[in-house]
Amino acid sequence: MDSEGFSGVAQDHSLQPRNYGLLSNFNGHARITGPCGDTMEFWLDVRNGKLKRVSFITDGCGSSRACGSVTTCLVEGRIVEEAASLRQQDILAAIGEFPRESEHCALLSANTLEAACEDYLKRQKGYHIGIFFRELYAGLLCHFHRRRT
Numbered sequence: 758m759d760s761e762g763f764s765g766v767a768q769d770h771s772l773q774p775r776n777y778g779l780l781s782n783f784n785g786h787a788r789i790t791g792p793c794g795d796t797m798e799f800w801l802d803v804r805n806g807k808l809k810r811v812s813f814i815t816d817g818c819g820s821s822r823a824c825g826s827v828t829t830c831l832v833e834g835r836i837v838e839e840a841a842s843l844r845q846q847d848i849l850a851a852i853g854e855f856p857r858e859s860e861h862c863a864l865l866s867a868n869t870l871e872a873a874c875e876d877y878l879k880r881q882k883g884y885h886i887g888i889f890f891r892e893l894y895a896g897l898l899c900h901f902h903r904r905r906t
């Protein structure tokens with residue numbers, strides 16, 4: 758990445774991206790390919806409603822690496838709903854100087870994080886519905902068992 762027009766934060770996160778790679782234990786995930794053709798993926802390990810660990814990968818340029826990396830640092834430890842509301846402007850504000858033509862990398866990063874948070878919330882809903890049906894089934898079994906005895 759040519760350093761011209763990039764803040765020190767952008768250069769640092771581009772050259773040494775934080776939280777880069779896959780998470781083996783995760784309960785939220787999303788993969789989005791932006792209009793530029795670059796793909797970004799986020800993994801979330803959520804515990805008690807908070808992002809315990811966040812990781813990402815991208816096949817994009819240094820700017821995408823910087824945006825993904827800063828995004829993970831901004832949301833680690835936050836509650837899921839708060840993380841999902843992170844916007845492109847929040848990422849750009851944390852990065853500092855960044856070329857206008859690379860700002861869409863921050864949008865891709867924010868969108869992928871939001872989709873990963875939604876994936877987590879959907880999985881939780883499925884989990885709760887599973888518990889509901891299991892309890893309903895157990896209740897019906899008890900009911901019929903009592904009627905027969």
Ligand code: FES
Nearest residue numbers: 793795817821862
């Ligand atoms: S150039 Fe496409 S996401 Fe960075």
